[in-house]
Amino acid sequence: MKIDAVDLFYLSMPEVTTDADGSQDALLVRVRVGPHTGWGECEASPLTCIASWIAPMSHGACRPVQESVLGQTVDDPSDIARIAALLRYNSMDLLQAPHTFSGIEIALWDALGQRLGEPVYHLLGYKAAHPKLAYASQLFGATPDETGRLAQAARDAGFRAVKFGWVGFGRGSVADDEAHLEAARAGLGGEGRLLIDAGQIFAEDVAAAAMRLPGLARAGAVWLEEPFRADALAAYGALARQGSRVRLAGGEGCHSAAMARNLIDFGGVGFVQIDTGRIGGIGPAKEVADYAVAKGVTFVNHTFTSHLALSASLQPYAGLADHEIAEYPFAPCDLATAITVNHILPDAEGRIRLPGAPGLGMRVNPPALRPYLRDVAISVDGRTLHRTPDLAD
């Protein structure tokens, strides 16, 4: 089956704010492979990805993404890996390429699963998709009281695990952070799993991050996520060697499987968090999951956007029963909810299950997306290289 068309749709909320909320826009990808339509989503800057898809070639190792994709055949999973390898070589010097390809790769799995009548996790070699414990991912409150109320609300909504991140954490004093941690634990109750996301606030400052470890341990935090920049391996390694029972988590910034392996090998993380919308799709994420298993590290998805992205992000570790925590978009923007007709909802125990339908098992809802569609036009020397395609299904 030939890849006949790849269409990129830039969707966004009417107003986008500086909130650390990645669900405010989306780059939705539709592929046509023979008679099948697959959908995927990039967790990336939509306009920049669109440009990288059609940018005129700079030289043999800086070609636009489309050149490695259009016209290729996809008959089994190895074809997707072959296209990914081709892209890595052809677009070696095009930095944005892995972000752009991520949504395309996901859509190719979706189409292939439909063709073969199998959910993607079967194509990855998993017999079954185990339920995952959804954690509600949200931002810290402006005050400890607000953080406590947010934790309580998540618990009341049935979540057994909650992650707080960003806003003030790491910007003020250690005592300020500890007040938030205590409030979060109080709101969540003694049993709930508490996860903390530092959002790279410490850059490479190991001492500043280390000062937070005792408070995190007292609050019973499971992990400290992204204390440092994504590529600050030495800092990660140094903090990991402090031996706190709070493990380090990271990996959402990885744009290749090798980067994630480096974070495991040299950064000493205990949890590796992969966004299939950034790492290059489901294939490299599965490669990281396999490596995590081999190294005794726990794989976790990174998902802050739609349920299409959620399905894609759960596939790579669907069959790993012991890797049971999953990030769950707790309060996404309307756009992210509108992307799919069906949704992956937590059960009474706060657990989520992948659909068993072929492909990603999610039904994209084009008519509902028209209000969010942005009209993009890119031309070079008067020649139109991109114009927003028709979003009819």
Next chain:
Amino acid sequence: MKIDAVDLFYLSMPEVTTDADGSQDALLVRVRVGPHTGWGECEASPLTCIASWIAPMSHGACRPVQESVLGQTVDDPSDIARIAALLRYNSMDLLQAPHTFSGIEIALWDALGQRLGEPVYHLLGYKAAHPKLAYASQLFGATPDETGRLAQAARDAGFRAVKFGWVGFGRGSVADDEAHLEAARAGLGGEGRLLIDAGQIFAEDVAAAAMRLPGLARAGAVWLEEPFRADALAAYGALARQGSRVRLAGGEGCHSAAMARNLIDFGGVGFVQIDTGRIGGIGPAKEVADYAVAKGVTFVNHTFTSHLALSASLQPYAGLADHEIAEYPFAPCDLATAITVNHILPDAEGRIRLPGAPGLGMRVNPPALRPYLRDVAISVDGRTLHRTPDLAD
């Protein structure tokens, strides 16, 4: 002094081929800082960079590059570092951002040097710019005979060091590669320094790369460059531990100083090759040079394009007398030559010297560039976000 304007110019040859020749196009950057005009160049996909400069914000950590640059003040080198740190945080999730910012950062150094009446290497803390031994960077011939003739030609042109890369190397048999290596050594003569660039051909296959080490050693190669993908640290480390006297070189793919430090710390390279047009500019490149000195690793520029890019790439290690090899664009496209009025030419001993004039010391030649200027237009919802600016100086 305020950054009043940043203008991006996409230049290209009339025809761009799949040759591994990065000089076929360019993204030239002009900054206006108070009364001063600075110039820089990105070694990156021009259209993709332009999109990342103006892309509508996706969320607080995925903002367009312009948001961290325009209106900022630049009065001393620390201001440039402050803007870089701001960008890293604001555009954490915009993968292309470091490539885009590289040319801007270089242009800011150029403008600041003019304002302070100092060459950039003085602003970096170097008292003098030591001459560097230019190596002619070129592609292998199609046959060993042609490789030999190319080596001879470089030697006849006065070069004491030659690098061959790409085309067939690593794609055929070990014997094929060795025939090219022997021919290169014969053409270059016994004294010349021979450098080999594998262009990531072995991906992560340590054994395949290791099979080439004896032939490289016999030909007296100084280094084996980029045997693996830029982020394949474990593969680099494993090959380095083989203990060949041929050292590993790499780093051109680094888009942050941390990535280069990782390559030194975990990849065991003996030479770290930095392109200021990719790593984020001159500041992070200087950071890598300092780190290389501390770790006993040799810093080398990566430059395959214009003499504006060459000046920028030499500044970060200008004062390091022992780090004496420099990549020199041997046969760039006309466009790359046309970018500057003045050029950095090897002397009779094959050595090159940075100009002592303020800033980068290079005079950009706008009138000569008009034939290469591409007219780019990007709009979203009918609103023009980018239109190629006027290239009058």
